[in-house]
Amino acid sequence: MDAPVRVESLTRYYGQRRGVVDLTFTVEPGEIFGFLGPNGAGKTTTIRQLMGLIKPTRGSAHIFGLDCWLDAPRVKASVGYLPGDIRYYERMTGAALLAFLASFREGQVLGRARELAARLDLDLSQQVRHLSKGNRQKLAIVQSLMYGAPLLIMDEPSAGLDPIRQVEFLELLREEQQRGVTVFLSSHLLTEVERIASRVGIIRDGELVAIEDVARLRALRERLMDVTFREPVAPERFAGLEGVRVVAANTDGKQLQLGVRGPLGPLLAVLAALPVEDLTYGPADLESVFLHYYGVAELETVAPVPPMEVAR
Amino acid sequence: MSLPMLRKAVNDLRWTVVWYAVGLAVYGLLICSVYPTFRNSQQAFQSLLHTYPKAFLQAFGVSADMGSLPAFLGAEYLNVIWALIIAVFAIMAGTGTVAQEVERGTADLWLSVPASRWSLLSGKLVAILSGTVVLVLATVATVAVGGLAVGEPQPVSRLLAAGVEMLAFAVAVGGYAVLLSALSDERGKAAGIAAGLTLAFYLAWIIGGLVSRLGWLRYLSIFSAYKPQAALTSGSIAPGVGLLLVLGILCAAAGVLAFQRRDILG
Numbered sequence: 001m002d003a004p005v006r007v008e009s010l011t012r013y014y015g016q017r018r019g020v021v022d023l024t025f026t027v028e029p030g031e032i033f034g035f036l037g038p039n040g041a042g043k044t045t046t047i048r049q050l051m052g053l054i055k056p057t058r059g060s061a062h063i064f065g066l067d068c069w070l071d072a073p074r075v076k077a078s079v080g081y082l083p084g085d086i087r088y089y090e091r092m093t094g095a096a097l098l099a100f101l102a103s104f105r106e107g108q109v110l111g112r113a114r115e116l117a118a119r120l121d122l123d124l125s126q127q128v129r130h131l132s133k134g135n136r137q138k139l140a141i142v143q144s145l146m147y148g149a150p151l152l153i154m155d156e157p158s159a160g161l162d163p164i165r166q167v168e169f170l171e172l173l174r175e176e177q178q179r180g181v182t183v184f185l186s187s188h189l190l191t192e193v194e195r196i197a198s199r200v201g202i203i204r205d206g207e208l209v210a211i212e213d214v215a216r217l218r219a220l221r222e223r224l225m226d227v228t229f230r231e232p233v234a235p236e237r238f239a240g241l242e243g244v245r246v247v248a249a250n251t252d253g254k255q256l257q258l259g260v261r262g263p264l265g266p267l268l269a270v271l272a273a274l275p276v277e278d279l280t281y282g283p284a285d286l287e288s289v290f291l292h293y294y295g296v297a298e299l300e301t302v303a304p305v306p307p308m309e310v311a312r
Numbered sequence: 313m314s315l316p317m318l319r320k321a322v323n324d325l326r327w328t329v330v331w332y333a334v335g336l337a338v339y340g341l342l343i344c345s346v347y348p349t350f351r352n353s354q355q356a357f358q359s360l361l362h363t364y365p366k367a368f369l370q371a372f373g374v375s376a377d378m379g380s381l382p383a384f385l386g387a388e389y390l391n392v393i394w395a396l397i398i399a400v401f402a403i404m405a406g407t408g409t410v411a412q413e414v415e416r417g418t419a420d421l422w423l424s425v426p427a428s429r430w431s432l433l434s435g436k437l438v439a440i441l442s443g444t445v446v447l448v449l450a451t452v453a454t455v456a457v458g459g460l461a462v463g464e465p466q467p468v469s470r471l472l473a474a475g476v477e478m479l480a481f482a483v484a485v486g487g488y489a490v491l492l493s494a495l496s497d498e499r500g501k502a503a504g505i506a507a508g509l510t511l512a513f514y515l516a517w518i519i520g521g522l523v524s525r526l527g528w529l530r531y532l533s534i535f536s537a538y539k540p541q542a543a544l545t546s547g548s549i550a551p552g553v554g555l556l557l558v559l560g561i562l563c564a565a566a567g568v569l570a571f572q573r574r575d576i577l578g
Contacts, residue, residue: 014577053423054575077426087417103316104425143421 002065004029004151004182005050009059012045019045020206022059027184032177034197034214035186038287042206043186044084047155050184051081063151077105082144084155084186086136094124094131094139098146105147113146120168133160141169145176152176152183158192170196190221190284202289209293222288223281225258225267230275237274241266259288314427317435322442325405329443332401333450336394340451343389344458347381351462354379381464385455386541392514394478395538398447399485399510405440406489407502409433410571414497419576429572437490437564444482448475455544466544473543480556481538485510487560487567494567497577534559 005027012019020042027033037043048054049061052072061068063075088097094117102109117124122138131139137160144152152173158166173183173196187193193200193214200217202209212220224247232253235246243262249255260267260281271279350357358379410433413419423429452475459466488509492502513533520530530536537552 048576051420051424053420054577055573072423073426073428076424079424081420081424083420083424085417086421088421089418100316100320101421101425103319104314104427 001029002062003027004064005033005184006062006065007046007050007059008061010046010049010056010061011058012049012054013057018042018206019057020049020203023203023208024059025201025208025211027182029182030177030180031199032173032183032185032197034193034200035184035203036188036190036193036200037203038188041188041203043188043203044155045206046203047084047153047184047186050153051076051079078150080144080147080149080152082140082152082154082157084159086140088128088136088139090129091127093127094122094142097128097139098124098143101143102146107148109146109148112148113142116142116145116172119172120165134162134165137161138165141172145172150181152181152185154183155186156188157185158187158189166192190217190289194218194284202293204290209290217289218284219262220289221284222259222261223284225260225282226280227256227258227271227276228278229254229256230277233274237270238267241270261288313438314431314435316425317427317432318438321436321439325439325443328401328405329446332397332447336397336447336451337454339393339397340385340389340454341458341461343385344381344454344462346388347384347458347462350384351379380545381459381462381466382470382541382544385458385544390451390455390474390478390540390544391538394451394540395481395535396510396514398444398478398482399507401447402440402444402482402486403489403503403506403510405443406486407493407496407499407506409436409440409490409493410567411493411496411502412499414576415499423576430568433490433494433568433571437568440486440490441483444479444486448478448482451475451478467547470544470547473547473549474540476549477538477540477543477553480553480560481534483560484534484537484556484563485560487563491563491567491570494571494574 003026005025007023007025010023011021023042023046035043035046045054046061049056050063050068052068052075055069064078066075068075092100098113099110102113114124116122117138120138120142122135122142124139126135128136128139137158141157144154144157158169161169170192173185177183183196185193185197194217197214199211199213201211233256234253235249235256238244238246238256238258243260244267245259246256247259248257258267410419413422422432425432452471455474456466456468456471485506489502489506492506493499496502513535516529517533517535520527520533520536534556537550537555539550539552543549
């Protein structure tokens, strides 16, 4: 069986401007592949080439063995596509829009669409122009899933969804995966990709930085923890902890910012013995992953030092 | 051709076509209603018209002999006004095919369906052509009804000949509007260029008629090939109709090809 997605030396320039350069990767059947990178990294350019919207400058992209540019109509027959920042025909109702899109496919597409809409609590009778941002995104999710396509290509799919719906959406994706569907999910949110994907391709400045298993990615990325103490605590108390570094500390010793990689248990054990007044633990930071690959100097412009005094 | 696309495009265009048809019919009937007054004072009007330079009258599609309904309708309705109205329709509909989808960002969704680009675009083109045929038929029906009302019924063959002239003109304008749309990311830009081109054709036709040493300009204008008044008078279809149809079809085909090959940038 041909790979759901196979990209070889894929390169796209917009005139002199870089889009993506020399991307090579394969997405295996039944996996959820995260395509991770900051805004402007080239994720959407890659997806637009997969969907046959733009022609590669060099290299090739294949879906189930079909060339994405030359065989675009056949490629699309096996893809449920969710565009980033989706725009609709504003005067159509959700139901009319889905009926129009479904009319190009075979099968019980609309029945599935109604089920999905009910599950996401989406009213299909409203004109699209009256839908909120979150409901527009729900409609995008419904239209991409309703075909029962063997491959889903999703560009920032949870943008605009509230946290509860994000969880619901990820659950839907897991169910799709159980049915054997392959998912190519583009996002700039490390936490989102971590929660659902098994492998992750990391892209930055148009180039593929790495392809990692999510377990390895978890070991690489750093999360920031802000701790406030009732009494001053010396930063050196955390010096011996593996995977923990002091990012910043204020002068009175009552506030610390820690960078945490790996298991949390040893750090919590230390904190339990200290006079902790408050604590916040931030989401995983994509830039901290880049830090691993590029080093601090190259990322200084990307990851500014937090507004605390740096520990001496 | 994609039938789902055709259905949607017809649905999108239906009210536009209805309102254009109503406008064309009302204007046509208004002109017909004025005709008896003109006919009753024909000698006075003819004397007045003869005071104008012949070239001036020809330039604006007015024949010196306006003693018949076809000549009157040609001068006051079909030769220029109708052509300009239908040009607006053809330009707005034609430039909406591709450039509007790209500009509004709906092209991603539009092209996510498993159909080739040419079949999607040809679905839209057939819908526009159908709308144009409806407008032509509305005009022809208006002339037929108006003719009956003023006691000068027009033979069906002449009405149909005039309809063919009108349709060919609309196809020509629609064709280059579609081509410009397929090449552009902005509907406004495509429509502006198409409107400018139509105006240039009109001016070439006028100036070519007014200034004898620039008479060759008329050969560059689509208005020279469009002769609804002659068709309504004699029932003959001018050879220029073929040129108009070829121009429109070639431009539309080039538009489909260009759309097939172009990038759709987000």
